[in-house]
Amino acid sequence: MIKLYTENDANPAAVKGAPVAVIGYGSQGRAHAMNLAASGCQVIVGVREGGAGAKKAAEDGLETASIASAVKQAKLIAILTPDMTHEEIFKAEIEPNLSDGDAVLVAHGFTVLYGRVEPPKNVDVILVAPKGPGDLVRREYERGRGVPCLFAVHQDATGKAKERALAYASLIGGTAAGAIETTFKEETETDLFGEQAVLCGGASELVIAGFETLVEAGYKPEIAYYECLHELKLIVDLFYEGGITRMHEFISETAMYGDFVSGPRVINAETKQRMREVLTDIQDGSFAREWILENQAGKPRYKQMLQADLDHPIEKTGKELREMMSWLKPGANTKGE
Numbered sequence: 001m002i003k004l005y006t007e008n009d010a011n012p013a014a015v016k017g018a019p020v021a022v023i024g025y026g027s028q029g030r031a032h033a034m035n036l037a038a039s040g041c042q043v044i045v046g047v048r049e050g051g052a053g054a055k056k057a058a059e060d061g062l063e064t065a066s067i068a069s070a071v072k073q074a075k076l077i078a079i080l081t082p083d084m085t086h087e088e089i090f091k092a093e094i095e096p097n098l099s100d101g102d103a104v105l106v107a108h109g110f111t112v113l114y115g116r117v118e119p120p121k122n123v124d125v126i127l128v129a130p131k132g133p134g135d136l137v138r139r140e141y142e143r144g145r146g147v148p149c150l151f152a153v154h155q156d157a158t159g160k161a162k163e164r165a166l167a168y169a170s171l172i173g174g175t176a177a178g179a180i181e182t183t184f185k186e187e188t189e190t191d192l193f194g195e196q197a198v199l200c201g202g203a204s205e206l207v208i209a210g211f212e213t214l215v216e217a218g219y220k221p222e223i224a225y226y227e228c229l230h231e232l233k234l235i236v237d238l239f240y241e242g243g244i245t246r247m248h249e250f251i252s253e254t255a256m257y258g259d260f261v262s263g264p265r266v267i268n269a270e271t272k273q274r275m276r277e278v279l280t281d282i283q284d285g286s287f288a289r290e291w292i293l294e295n296q297a298g299k300p301r302y303k304q305m306l307q308a309d310l311d312h313p314i315e316k317t318g319k320e321l322r323e324m325m326s327w328l329k330p331g332a333n334t335k336g337e
């Protein structure tokens with residue numbers, strides 16, 4: 001049985017004794033910085049002067065500085081900007097300002113695993129990856145709970161890298177929900193696979209294919225949207241709460257029988273073989289090389305594919321229908337309004 005690390009396993013003092021630099025103030029950056037500060041850490045947010053992140057961090061009451069200055073002052077540096085920015089930021093502003101015994105932390109192992117970021121041998125290199133978006137990480141912390149985390153050690157220069165990773169996980173709320181130890185390789189490859197084959201790529205393509213099948217057969221786009229996209233949330237919520245067992249408890253027997261006989265006709269051995277191919281591309285570095293080159297070229301193919309998604313008829317239909325969904329509007333569920 002895998003060990004689930006809890007707050008009893010963490011020593012927050014391993015991180016709280018010195019300033020923490022949070023580089024970037026996007027979704028994860030803001031959540032980590034706010035949670036660290038609320039846990040008693042001295043947080044310095046490393047941001048571009050005059051940028052939106054600097055303004056937002058200041059509004060949140062946090063100390064801000066240039067990235068170089070933040071790194072110089074801190075003993076743990078959390079790089080929480082988008083993956084493809086890591087290499088440039090690290091070489092120009094982080095690496096020249098590191099000191100012996102510092103810790104470099106990432107929330108996803110991509111740039112370290114694929115050699116885009118190579119910290120010097122005199123620093124710890126660790127990973128703490130909350131299994132949820134930044135907004136949820138912050139919200140659950142405020143509720144006195146937390147979002148589960150993965151943590152890993154890539155380089156242990158001080159002999160305390162694991163202790164620091166667990167401390168950081170604790171300070172952002174991760175050990176309140178439970179932390180699991182992994183490796184940079186395992187976290188990166190499983191995360192990329194999950195995104196591509198199931199959570200983002202797989203789910204969106206399945207939804208679009210279902211929508212197109214119904215519309216091409218003559219059914220109204222609005223009805224197809226409800227059946228293939230809107231109601232997906234209901235099923236995902238059941239999965240989240242109690243797995244496939246809970247879904248079976250709440251759907252009709254007709255739906256369950258259809259699940260049994262038709263699900264394997266759509267997601268079958270051929271689909272699984274395609275998933276294996278996706279995983280192979282991740283494992284052998286093909287996907288990483290392709291994505292790095294795409295970024296270096298200015299992301300032309302990425303932008304073309306993104307626009308194709310945004311222009312799909314399901315988006316027009318969904319936008320019109322969501323305008324009629326009063327419960328999605330801010331404040332709709334607030335009592336007295």
